[in-house]
Amino acid sequence: MANQDEKHPLADTRGLIDREIPDGVDRRRFLMRAAVGGAAAVMTGCSPSPQEQTAKAVATSGSTPAPAPAPSAPPLAADLNVVQKEKGPVLTTLDEFYKVGPGPSSSHTIGPMRITYDFYQRATKLPADKLAKATKLQVNLFGSLSATGKGHGTERAALAGLVGKEPATVDPKFLDSLRDKPDQVFPVKLGDKSIDVSLKDVIYDATKGEFKHPNTMTVKLLAGNDVLLEQEYYSVGGGFIEWKGYTPPKKNPPKYPFATMKELRGYADANKTTIAKIVLANEMSIAGRSEEEVYAFVDKIINAMVATVKSGLSMPEDDVLPGPIKLHSKAATVYKRAMDDKFQSDRGIGVLSAFALAASEENGRGHLVITAPTGGSAGVMPSLVYGLLEVRKVDRQKVRDGMLAAAAVGYLCKHHATLSAAEGGCQAEIGVASSMAAALTATAFDAPSLVVENAAESALEHHLGMTCDPVAGYVQVPCIERCAFGAVKAWTAYAIASNEIASRHRVDLDETVAALAQTAKDMNNKYKETSEAGLALSVTLC
Numbered sequence: 001m002a003n004q005d006e007k008h009p010l011a012d013t014r015g016l017i018d019r020e021i022p023d024g025v026d027r028r029r030f031l032m033r034a035a036v037g038g039a040a041a042v043m044t045g046c047s048p049s050p051q052e053q054t055a056k057a058v059a060t061s062g063s064t065p066a067p068a069p070a071p072s073a074p075p076l077a078a079d080l081n082v083v084q085k086e087k088g089p090v091l092t093t094l095d096e097f098y099k100v101g102p103g104p105s106s107s108h109t110i111g112p113m114r115i116t117y118d119f120y121q122r123a124t125k126l127p128a129d130k131l132a133k134a135t136k137l138q139v140n141l142f143g144s145l146s147a148t149g150k151g152h153g154t155e156r157a158a159l160a161g162l163v164g165k166e167p168a169t170v171d172p173k174f175l176d177s178l179r180d181k182p183d184q185v186f187p188v189k190l191g192d193k194s195i196d197v198s199l200k201d202v203i204y205d206a207t208k209g210e211f212k213h214p215n216t217m218t219v220k221l222l223a224g225n226d227v228l229l230e231q232e233y234y235s236v237g238g239g240f241i242e243w244k245g246y247t248p249p250k251k252n253p254p255k256y257p258f259a260t261m262k263e264l265r266g267y268a269d270a271n272k273t274t275i276a277k278i279v280l281a282n283e284m285s286i287a288g289r290s291e292e293e294v295y296a297f298v299d300k301i302i303n304a305m306v307a308t309v310k311s312g313l314s315m316p317e318d319d320v321l322p323g324p325i326k327l328h329s330k331a332a333t334v335y336k337r338a339m340d341d342k343f344q345s346d347r348g349i350g351v352l353s354a355f356a357l358a359a360s361e362e363n364g365r366g367h368l369v370i371t372a373p374t375g376g377s378a379g380v381m382p383s384l385v386y387g388l389l390e391v392r393k394v395d396r397q398k399v400r401d402g403m404l405a406a407a408a409v410g411y412l413c414k415h416h417a418t419l420s421a422a423e424g425g426c427q428a429e430i431g432v433a434s435s436m437a438a439a440l441t442a443t444a445f446d447a448p449s450l451v452v453e454n455a456a457e458s459a460l461e462h463h464l465g466m467t468c469d470p471v472a473g474y475v476q477v478p479c480i481e482r483c484a485f486g487a488v489k490a491w492t493a494y495a496i497a498s499n500e501i502a503s504r505h506r507v508d509l510d511e512t513v514a515a516l517a518q519t520a521k522d523m524n525n526k527y528k529e530t531s532e533a534g535l536a537l538s539v540t541l542c
């Protein structure tokens with residue numbers, strides 16, 4: 001698909017700006033002026049020489065006073081969910097975080113499928129005499145799962161889990177068949193008993209109420225009206241699940257216990273190593289895996305990401321995504337037309353967007369995607385992984401390390417804020433994905449740890465406040481294009497972070513993650529994956 005042609009839009013564009021910083025000139029201001037000059041040249045088609053750009057940038061830069069010391073951040077609201085939870089060091093592992101599963105939503109598809117699969121496993125352990133009485137399995141969806149579950153295929157995912165399918169291995173065609181033939185009945189074997197289940201056993205229940213989490217569901221095994229087993233579950237975002245009385249599993253202690261980016265970077269800098277290597281050491285100690293095993297898993301995820309972009313780009317240009325929006329696929333068209341653009345920088349933005357559209361459209365089709373951190377944001381990280389590996393031909397080991405640094409950013413957002421749009425709006429999905437992708441890109445280009453943090457911070461900062469309002473409850477509008485914007489913002493964040501004076505970056509990642517948590521709390525509930533406001537109201541479906 002993409003080749004190494006040096007004219008490729010993502011090929012090295014450093015020649016656009018002369019980066020020799022003249023003596024006595026403030027570097028940051030110089031680079032900014034030079035970049036603005038370059039951008040203007042691209043937009044107008046008038047391209048002065050690098051020397052002319054340099055001279056203009058020198059003339060307009062000057063010196064910049066050092067920034068004032070940062071005041072301490074105000075404390076988060078005491079009733080914020082993440083504040084109430086006891087916090088220790090980050091203990092999340094890569095296989096918990098990067099999950100392969102069917103789209104379109106990690107919280108509304110992968111989570112519910114994991115939940116019903118978990119319940120099925122629990123039910124199989126009941127005593128034989130109890131199982132002998134069982135007559136029915138029933139799933140009730142509440143809150144956001146009920147409000148937008150139809151558009152996400154939540155009932156199909158929940159039924160698939162009940163019949164023993166797991167997200168990473170389920171054939172998306174099985175889920176398609178449930179959509180095309182909704183009356184199918186499946187026998188579920190529990191001991192000697194076989195219970196028939198169908199989509200009718202998944203009930204869209206109350207959308208509003210005092211739920212412990214906006215994505216709440218219950219699963220029951222019944223004997224007539226008697227409950228043999230019941231469990232209340234929460235799909236807490238990114239495919240992670242919890243249940244009533246949940247306590248996190250005991251894990252081995254991390255080699256480098258960190259709960260903030262400041263601590264993480266502190267370890268990296270003190271050990272003269274990278275953020276990625278600290279994450280690797282922790283993964284090995286927490287999960288008890290060898291370095292080879294960790295990288296083998298990362299390779300599996302990288303390969304899956306590349307595959308999802310390729311698959312999306314290969315779809316016919318006139319493909320129409322499932323659902324009432326009748327949204328036409330656009331990834332292949334955007335890719336083709338972007339490649340024809342006569343301006344190299346426009347081609348770069350166009351094809352990066354096309355890669356993100358491709359993976360995100362795969363999510364919209366319900367095909368297999370990778371949570372990074374969620375299904376809705378599943379176009380962002382793959383687009384950068386694909387661009388770095390397949391277009392820029394960056395060494396695979398650097399991309400592997402980028403995946404580790406990106407995971408650390410996602411872990412911190414989960415640890416101190418949320419990855420759930422039902423809790424925090426789209427800033428928690430695309431915002432976090434973009435931040436991760438910025439860390440990936442900076443790491444892949446060997447940026448120092450501070451630049452990696454600055455890039456991640458910048459990408460997250462410029463998604464704060466972004467709401468979630470999927471039209472008709474389908475993860476298509478605005479989600480698919482939003483992945484493209486998340487990818488381009490990640491690249492922009494890397495471009496700024498690698499060109500500014502890193503020590504002058506004014507906001508640190510921990511402060512922005514705190515702002516993400518507080519903004520999530522303050523956001524009007526209508527904008528948290530309910531499809532009751534914003535675009536979901538203003539867009540008319542014919």
Ligand code: SF4
Nearest residue numbers: 376421426429468479
């Ligand atoms: S608007 Fe954002 S958060 Fe909401 S479903 Fe779409 S991608 Fe996910």
